[in-house]
Amino acid sequence: xxxxxxxxxxxxxxxxxxxxxxxxxxxxxxxxxxxxxxxxxxxxxxxxxxxxxxxxxxxxxxxxxxxxxxxxxxxxxxxxxxxxxxxxxxxxxxxxxxxxxxxxxxxxxxxxxxxxxxxxxxxxxxxxxxxxxxxxxxxxxxxxxxxxxxxxxxxxxxxxxxxxxxxxxxxxxxxxxxxxxxxxxxxxxxxxxxxxxxxxxxxxxxxxxxxxxxxxxxxxxxxxxxxxxxx
Amino acid sequence: xxxxxxxxxxxxxxxxxxxxxxxxxxxxxxxxxxxxxxxxxxxxxxxxxxxxxxxxxxxxxxxxxxxxxxxxxxxxxxxxxxxxxxxxxxxxxxxxxxxxxxxxxxxxxxxxxxxxxxxxxxxxxxxxxxxxxxxxxxxxxxxxxxxxxxxxxxxxxxxxxxxxxxxxxxxxxxxxxxxxxxxxxxxxxxxxxxxxxxxxxxxxxxxxxxxxxxxxxxxxxxxxxxxxxxxxxxxxxxxxxxxx
Numbered sequence: 001x002x003x004x005x006x007x008x009x010x011x012x013x014x015x016x017x018x019x020x021x022x023x024x025x026x027x028x029x030x031x032x033x034x035x036x037x038x039x040x041x042x043x044x045x046x047x048x049x050x051x052x053x054x055x056x057x058x059x060x061x062x063x064x065x066x067x068x069x070x071x072x073x074x075x076x077x078x079x080x081x082x083x084x085x086x087x088x089x090x091x092x093x094x095x096x097x098x099x100x101x102x103x104x105x106x107x108x109x110x111x112x113x114x115x116x117x118x119x120x121x122x123x124x125x126x127x128x129x130x131x132x133x134x135x136x137x138x139x140x141x142x143x144x145x146x147x148x149x150x151x152x153x154x155x156x157x158x159x160x161x162x163x164x165x166x167x168x169x170x171x172x173x174x175x176x177x178x179x180x181x182x183x184x185x186x187x188x189x190x191x192x193x194x195x196x197x198x199x200x201x202x203x204x205x206x207x208x209x210x211x212x213x214x215x216x217x218x219x220x221x222x223x224x225x226x227x228x229x230x231x
Numbered sequence: 232x233x234x235x236x237x238x239x240x241x242x243x244x245x246x247x248x249x250x251x252x253x254x255x256x257x258x259x260x261x262x263x264x265x266x267x268x269x270x271x272x273x274x275x276x277x278x279x280x281x282x283x284x285x286x287x288x289x290x291x292x293x294x295x296x297x298x299x300x301x302x303x304x305x306x307x308x309x310x311x312x313x314x315x316x317x318x319x320x321x322x323x324x325x326x327x328x329x330x331x332x333x334x335x336x337x338x339x340x341x342x343x344x345x346x347x348x349x350x351x352x353x354x355x356x357x358x359x360x361x362x363x364x365x366x367x368x369x370x371x372x373x374x375x376x377x378x379x380x381x382x383x384x385x386x387x388x389x390x391x392x393x394x395x396x397x398x399x400x401x402x403x404x405x406x407x408x409x410x411x412x413x414x415x416x417x418x419x420x421x422x423x424x425x426x427x428x429x430x431x432x433x434x435x436x437x438x439x440x441x442x443x444x445x446x447x448x449x450x451x452x453x454x455x456x457x458x459x460x461x462x463x464x465x466x467x468x469x470x471x472x473x474x475x
Contacts, residue, residue, distance in 0.1 A: 129322035133336040134312035
């Protein structure tokens with residue numbers, strides 16, 4: 001048994017470094033950008049004349065539809081539609097691209113709600129104080145509101161990231177040779193499913209534990225200003 | 232000079248400002264008095280457009296706007312930059328240090344250099360006796376200290392007018408006296424200030440002019456002397472009610 005562990009673990013780890021981690025990290029970063037844009041659009045007030053107002057409402061409705069769509073359908077179904085379905089209407093994506101986009105859009109939909117909630121958790125008095133100084137909307141948002149909102153958002157966003165790391169195992173269903181697919185392949189050769197899937201489970205657990213530790217340090221750093229004297 | 236003319240602000244079931252016209256001269260301290268819910272804060276907040284009246288006009292210096300117009304964010308910004316504001320619960324930015332709280336406006340709005348803004352911030356902090364806390368965060372300070380910082384934040388903008396929205400209502404009497412002393416000092420140095428407060432002693436000592444608001448209307452606007460020495464019956468009642 002020890003020999004099997006010794007020979008297969010590096011292979012699984014390598015798949016993790018080559019696929020699982022990059023897919024999770026890239027998708028999370030793209031997802032976060034999508035989430036911030038979506039949250040800002042969803043919380044914005046339509047302004048200007050009647051035409052721009054109704055255009056803005058259409059844009060808002062589109063983003064609301066996107067969030068609804070990705071939260072209301074299973075991730076694996078989304079992956080299958082993007083990878084196996086879209087080619088039949090002429091949009092051929094390789095597994096890597098299809099995976100990254102699906103994971104990004106899925107994460108973006110969930111994280112946008114996290115960010116929306118954390119922005120609205122910042123009291124209006126903070127907006128007012130910043131406006132009274134003469135700051136523009138963008139300055140208020142990026143210098144005053146978002147830094148405070150991110151502190152609130154770190155725990156739920158970490159949840160999303162940890163879920164995403166584990167969800168990347170679904171990439172195996174669209175032919176990406178991630179950790180889970182590699183362990184499946186090895187198991188089908190050596191007939192040791194219990195052992196192989198346990199190994200891959202441990203590797204996922206290690207990855208996620210590292211993230212939990214990172215979350216702890218990030219929270220600590222972003223919360224330095226709320227600590228009272230002497231703490 | 233700040234001029235509000237025929238300003239009207241209506242909430243769903245409440246007429247907060249009813250055809251209000253009033254002027255605030257430069258280099259004078261105007262105290263806005265009146266019972267709770269009279270519209271004092273709404274009046275003050277209309278000046279920097281934190282409150283958007285449905286009708287009326289606002290003139291600050293040579294800038295002019297009509298509240299009924301579809302105002303662009305540029306117009307609003309320009310008007311806002313004519314004044315600074317000190318809030319009842321100070322509203323410092325908790326994610327920034329004390330120094331950054333004060334220099335944020337000068338650096339990003341007035342485009343001053345970081346060095347110039349910081350030098351000025353340290354000067355202001357010395358004036359209020361708090362230079363030693365420059366690198367701390369607001370939550371590490373007491374309410375009175377935070378309010379002094381927020382006065383520095385407003386002063387750093389070097390605006391013609393500073394608006395004070397009940398700056399001492401959230402403080403205990405000792406700290407209140409401390410803040411009012413700073414305000415009085417600013418008044419004596421000729422700053423243009425508009426102060427909403429319930430503190431009659433301050434009004435008596437520091438105000439050049441008094442604006443008395445009730446039910447969304449201006450009951451009285453004139454010199455402090457007139458207000459206290461030749462009060463109308465309504466003002467007499469109000470003054471009597473303010474005494475224990």
